[in-house]
Amino acid sequence: MLRARRCPVDRKQASDFDQGLLNLFDEYVHGSIDRRGFLERAARWAVGGVTAAMLLEALSPRFAQAQQIAKDDKRLKTSWVDYESPRGTGKMRAYVALPATAKGKLPGVLVIHENRGLNPHIEDIARRIALEGFVAFAPDALTSAGGYPGDEEHAVALFKGLDQAKLREDFLTAFTVLKARPDVSGAIGAVGFCWGGGMTNTLATKIPALAAAVPFYGNQPSAEDVAHIKAPMLIHYAEHDDRINAGAAAFEGALKANHIKYQLFKYPGTQHGFNNDTTPRYDKAAATLAWTRTIDFFHRNLNK
Numbered sequence: 001m002l003r004a005r006r007c008p009v010d011r012k013q014a015s016d017f018d019q020g021l022l023n024l025f026d027e028y029v030h031g032s033i034d035r036r037g038f039l040e041r042a043a044r045w046a047v048g049g050v051t052a053a054m055l056l057e058a059l060s061p062r063f064a065q066a067q068q069i070a071k072d073d074k075r076l077k078t079s080w081v082d083y084e085s086p087r088g089t090g091k092m093r094a095y096v097a098l099p100a101t102a103k104g105k106l107p108g109v110l111v112i113h114e115n116r117g118l119n120p121h122i123e124d125i126a127r128r129i130a131l132e133g134f135v136a137f138a139p140d141a142l143t144s145a146g147g148y149p150g151d152e153e154h155a156v157a158l159f160k161g162l163d164q165a166k167l168r169e170d171f172l173t174a175f176t177v178l179k180a181r182p183d184v185s186g187a188i189g190a191v192g193f194c195w196g197g198g199m200t201n202t203l204a205t206k207i208p209a210l211a212a213a214v215p216f217y218g219n220q221p222s223a224e225d226v227a228h229i230k231a232p233m234l235i236h237y238a239e240h241d242d243r244i245n246a247g248a249a250a251f252e253g254a255l256k257a258n259h260i261k262y263q264l265f266k267y268p269g270t271q272h273g274f275n276n277d278t279t280p281r282y283d284k285a286a287a288t289l290a291w292t293r294t295i296d297f298f299h300r301n302l303n304k
Helices: 020-029 035-045 054-057 120-130 152-160 164-179 196-205 248-257 283-302
Strands: 077-087 091-101 106-112 137-142 183-195 210-217 233-240 262-271
Touching: 020 035, 020 054, 020 120, 020 248, 035 077, 077 120, 091 120, 091 164, 106 120, 106 196, 106 283, 120 137, 120 183, 120 283, 137 164, 164 183, 164 196, 164 210, 183 196, 196 210, 210 283, 233 248, 233 283, 248 262, 262 283
Parallel strands: 106 137, 106 183, 183 210, 210 233, 233 262
Antiparallel strands: 077 091, 091 137
16 A cells, blocks of 8 residues: 555655555556556555545656756757658657767667657656767657657557557667767667667667667567577666566577677566656666666767
8 A cells, every 4th residue: 555654646665555556557557457447446555545546646757856857958959850761650750869069979879768658758868868978869659649648648548559560660760860860970779668678679689780779677579589689788677577577587598598698687676667767666776776787888889
């Protein structure tokens, strides 16, 4: 249950909630149940004056509070670009961020969002990556549906209606577009979260020229597809994430069998989404460590 010590909508940590409720929220954010289904099933944890609606509000993202890098940060140049994706959804839009004082070409990092499209959190992630000396390129998979709608529940519903095969083509094309930019050195890495982690894994199996891949708690490719990976992999998992972790052992076995360079970390006590600092599932210590490892990994493999 929610161990209410403050108003239920105050900032909480995962430890303030029962694991069963966190698992239920995971089902909700991944579209397995709708809002009504969540509220009905969450009622068992709604005690002591706390309603199911309060629980949902407490678990939901708070983008403004979590923003680390302001949109108008003078250290960065940001823009929106459109690119053609003829084998995908037709036209895509991407958010681009790079250091304002950049001289010469920089490595590129493809930033791949969760199953809600390019929300403010992932834009913030792109800015964080840019400040580390990269050109961050973050496409919005919801472009064909009008872009991220500003509401997470609506975004998940829109995302469920997308053609996943076309989305794969959209992100394969994004790699080509990023690599061709005149301000990019040609070395490209990819990082993704949740659905984006799975897409990062997919790109690693499809793009031999990918120089580094960092999936955060993403669905794994088949053993047959793993054999095509050329990029070094840095794989992050949460401890309490049965849905994703069910495929982790087979994935690691295939990586080993194909002699692919990889590092894999499972962060104790963490939930799926532990890097997302807009929700209570965020784990500051684990996220900081995973982020440090990610940036170091990109520097080692993209700045050669």
